[in-house]
Amino acid sequence: MDKWTFGITMLVAGMGGTIATLALFSIIMSLLKKIFPYKQEEE
Amino acid sequence: MLDAIINGLSGLIAGTLNLHWSNPIMMLIGGILLYLGIKKDFEPLLLVPIGFGCIIVNIPLADLMEKDGFLRVIYDMGIMTELFPLLIFVGIGAMTDFRPVLENPYTFLLGAAGQFGIFLTLLLALAIGFPYKDAVTIGIIGACDGPTVIYVASQYAPHLLGACSVAAYSYMSLVPMLQPPIMKILTTKKERETIMKTHKKTVSKTTALLFPIVITIVGGLIAPKGLPLLATIMLGNLMKESGVVSRLTKAAENEISNIVTLLLGISIGATMSGPVFFKPQTLIILCLGLLAICLDTVCGVLFGKILYYITGGKINPLIGAAGISAFPMSARVVQKEGQKYNKKNYLLMHAMGANAGGQVGSVMAAAVMLSVLKGMGVI
Numbered sequence: 564m565d566k567w568t569f570g571i572t573m574l575v576a577g578m579g580g581t582i583a584t585l586a587l588f589s590i591i592m593s594l595l596k597k598i599f600p601y602k603q604e605e606e
Numbered sequence: 607m608l609d610a611i612i613n614g615l616s617g618l619i620a621g622t623l624n625l626h627w628s629n630p631i632m633m634l635i636g637g638i639l640l641y642l643g644i645k646k647d648f649e650p651l652l653l654v655p656i657g658f659g660c661i662i663v664n665i666p667l668a669d670l671m672e673k674d675g676f677l678r679v680i681y682d683m684g685i686m687t688e689l690f691p692l693l694i695f696v697g698i699g700a701m702t703d704f705r706p707v708l709e710n711p712y713t714f715l716l717g718a719a720g721q722f723g724i725f726l727t728l729l730l731a732l733a734i735g736f737p738y739k740d741a742v743t744i745g746i747i748g749a750c751d752g753p754t755v756i757y758v759a760s761q762y763a764p765h766l767l768g769a770c771s772v773a774a775y776s777y778m779s780l781v782p783m784l785q786p787p788i789m790k791i792l793t794t795k796k797e798r799e800t801i802m803k804t805h806k807k808t809v810s811k812t813t814a815l816l817f818p819i820v821i822t823i824v825g826g827l828i829a830p831k832g833l834p835l836l837a838t839i840m841l842g843n844l845m846k847e848s849g850v851v852s853r854l855t856k857a858a859e860n861e862i863s864n865i866v867t868l869l870l871g872i873s874i875g876a877t878m879s880g881p882v883f884f885k886p887q888t889l890i891i892l893c894l895g896l897l898a899i900c901l902d903t904v905c906g907v908l909f910g911k912i913l914y915y916i917t918g919g920k921i922n923p924l925i926g927a928a929g930i931s932a933f934p935m936s937a938r939v940v941q942k943e944g945q946k947y948n949k950k951n952y953l954l955m956h957a958m959g960a961n962a963g964g965q966v967g968s969v970m971a972a973a974v975m976l977s978v979l980k981g982m983g984v985i
Binding site: 564566570572573574576577578580582584585586587588589590591593596599600602 | 707708711712714715717718719721722724725726728729732733738741742807808809810812813816817820821824825828829963966967970971974975977978979981982984
């Protein structure tokens with residue numbers, strides 16, 4: 564594998580994977596907030 | 607008898623006679639690191655032991671980094687086993703409040719955008735001619751996260767550990783100087799003046815408690831090679847959020863973090879021996895590291911601008927600059943810059959969200975990178 568194939572793969576899979584994972588985290592945490600809403604009495 | 611006395615006296619000047627030309631220069635660099643830590647308050651907890659370690663490892667014939675030398679023992683025990691950065695992560699997890707990112711989960715995306723510098727710098731390092739694993743290690747400086755850099759460097763490019771760690775910690779401390787000009791260049795006055803609404807508390811205790819568990823499982827399944835990084839930071843956060851192991855949380859925040867920081871710092875300093883460290887390659891790494899952190903800021907702010915236009919001007923693009931791992935320094939920079947252009951602007955909580963997202967983002971970027979490398983058969 565030449566260095567450009569390696570570099571572009573890292574950029575696409577690495578950065579793409581990072582964005583996709585964090586987007587998934589964002590969706591999961593939004594769902595959890597809906598399932599377990601904040602209640603005032605928790606204070 | 608005279609010979610014996612001369613031989614005995616020669617032992618006292620052997621150290622000086624064996625000085626390599628690079629040793630005094632490295633001692634000076636160690637002195638500069640001490641100056642930055644002590645006088646300028648730049649990451650003193652790390653720069654002081656690193657600077658001192660750098661000075662003592664450049665004294666010839668002390669054999670500190672030879673087999674059974676005391677620095678070698680610490681280095682092998684904590685750095686080569688990856689134990690120190692992981693223990694530091696438990697402490698970071700225990701100290702970090704992730705609720706701001708949970709209040710606004712979209713800020714996870716700003717944390718992702720703030721990692722672009724890693725991959726762009728990796729490409730640049732490859733173009734310059736660094737081997738694959740070295741390029742990956744140099745790129746990871748863009749995570750702006752010392753323990754992550756040490757974790758990756760110790761595994762895949764131990765010979766770059768000193769340069770990469772010093773770059774990461776030095777530039778992290780320079781964030782208040784590096785980011786504002788970039789933020790100003792990339793945004794218009796109108797964008798910088800955007801006022802963001804403050805939100806009421808929306809995160810329940812259950813959600814905060816589930817966060818570290820869910821993130822560990824999901825993140826670990828996606829990027830198993832980086833699970834040690836993710837799991838340790840999340841363990842620290844779980845201890846903090848659970849509230850039932852306050853002794854362990856306090857130990858992770860204080861005793862464990864303090865002891866490991868000391869040993870970690872002196873071990874990094876110990877890798878800065880003149881003949882090993884003083885190469886043109888080190889200068890290139892320091893330049894690439896600086897570029898990586900600037901590119902993170904550029905990409906974060908540009909992503910912030912995209913969100914500004916998508917939301918019809920509801921998001922101040924400056925908060926994108928906080929999508930890096932320098933927590934909470936970067937968020938404070940955003941707050942300060944925001945207020946500079948609009949006194950009524952309170953961006954801190956939004957920026958803290960992006961900053962906490964950047965903390966998770968940097969760990970995930972390293973984890974994803976390692977898993978992609980594993981998938982490609984490079985590691």
